[in-house]
Amino acid sequence: MEEADQLCLAAKSNDFKKVQTLITSGTDVSHFDGDGLTPLMHAAKTGNAEIISALLEAGAPWNALSPSNLSAGDFAMEAGHQEAFDLLLKTGIQSELILGTIARKETKNEYSNQEYLQDRVTFSEDKIMDNESKGVMMAWEKPLMEAHAKAICTNGGSILNVGFGMGLVDTAIQQYNPTKHTIIEAHPDVYKRMIESGWGEKENVRIVFGRWQDVVGELDECGYDGIFFDTYGEYYEDLWEFHQNLPKLLKADGVYSYFNGFCGSNAFFHVVYCNLVTLEIESLGFSTQLIPLPVKDCLGDEVWEGVKQKYWQLDTYYLPVCQFSE
Numbered sequence: 001m002e003e004a005d006q007l008c009l010a011a012k013s014n015d016f017k018k019v020q021t022l023i024t025s026g027t028d029v030s031h032f033d034g035d036g037l038t039p040l041m042h043a044a045k046t047g048n049a050e051i052i053s054a055l056l057e058a059g060a061p062w063n064a065l066s067p068s069n070l071s072a073g074d075f076a077m078e079a080g081h082q083e084a085f086d087l088l089l090k091t092g093i094q095s096e097l098i099l100g101t102i103a104r105k106e107t108k109n110e111y112s113n114q115e116y117l118q119d120r121v122t123f124s125e126d127k128i129m130d131n132e133s134k135g136v137m138m139a140w141e142k143p144l145m146e147a148h149a150k151a152i153c154t155n156g157g158s159i160l161n162v163g164f165g166m167g168l169v170d171t172a173i174q175q176y177n178p179t180k181h182t183i184i185e186a187h188p189d190v191y192k193r194m195i196e197s198g199w200g201e202k203e204n205v206r207i208v209f210g211r212w213q214d215v216v217g218e219l220d221e222c223g224y225d226g227i228f229f230d231t232y233g234e235y236y237e238d239l240w241e242f243h244q245n246l247p248k249l250l251k252a253d254g255v256y257s258y259f260n261g262f263c264g265s266n267a268f269f270h271v272v273y274c275n276l277v278t279l280e281i282e283s284l285g286f287s288t289q290l291i292p293l294p295v296k297d298c299l300g301d302e303v304w305e306g307v308k309q310k311y312w313q314l315d316t317y318y319l320p321v322c323q324f325s326e
């Protein structure tokens, strides 16, 4: 048997000494065995924290995926191995924090969703799709958007929403009669549709057409009582950049929330990102509460008919409620 397969077997059978010997002799720690599993996945299944630490220290990839798209963290989570899970989570967060810092240092010539904003989108009753048939916004999210609106409208007052999409969150925000309701939207087709459907004529609504990055300076200097952020085709880095504006955009007792859709097809990666955003937002002076909402019932297979990517496959959605820390 090849050494790398022996390493998988040693991890599977809790043989720490053998794992150590094989690591010391330079065995490939990122090897996939005949079942498509890495030594780290085997260790996560058995929950052996000592072996997991040794493998991680030797450079085993925490984010490798099995043939059924599960990572070591998913295996630890499924089996309820808390210590193993915590170790993998810590590694995932650290590694993504480092990657994020590197990405922020790189100079970008263009922005993340330039192509999306220049291409046409198509509208139907239950979704908006981009020109690659990916769902920009889908009606199954309506209960989530209503819950976000409820959270950010807790104090009434002046509300800001970034990204109109199907107008689900904005329709829900209107139910709370905000004194002012500002909406930023960057896609020309979506903007046109907003105007055609009368959003520009609502007394308390101000529409700001453009990318939030370009128009953030035109916003209300007094700040907002509630803010929601949900764009499309942008990355974690863009959300991070938006968050840098929060301290000046949100009133002292205001409530901020964002669409928490990072890594919506993998439960463990999603937990990593929930923690990452919470940590980074904490460094800006905010505390975050994640409210679990079951979504399994809104998501039958028929929802995804004709849509290229199932961007959400998890049973629970964690709605973030962020406020300035006391």
Ligand SMILES: C[S@@+](CC[C@H](N)C(=O)[O-])C[C@H]1O[C@@H](n2cnc3c(N)ncnc32)[C@H](O)[C@@H]1O
Pocket: 113, 136, 137, 145, 162, 163, 164, 165, 166, 167, 168, 169, 170, 184, 185, 186, 187, 190, 210, 211, 212, 213, 230, 231, 232, 233, 234
């Ligand atoms: C997922 S949809 C928002 C859905 C919305 N929350 C709802 O309830 O229907 C994302 C929207 O953000 C817009 N968008 C994408 N990038 C943007 C940016 N940089 N600034 C402003 N809007 C942007 C997209 O055109 C799209 O309409």
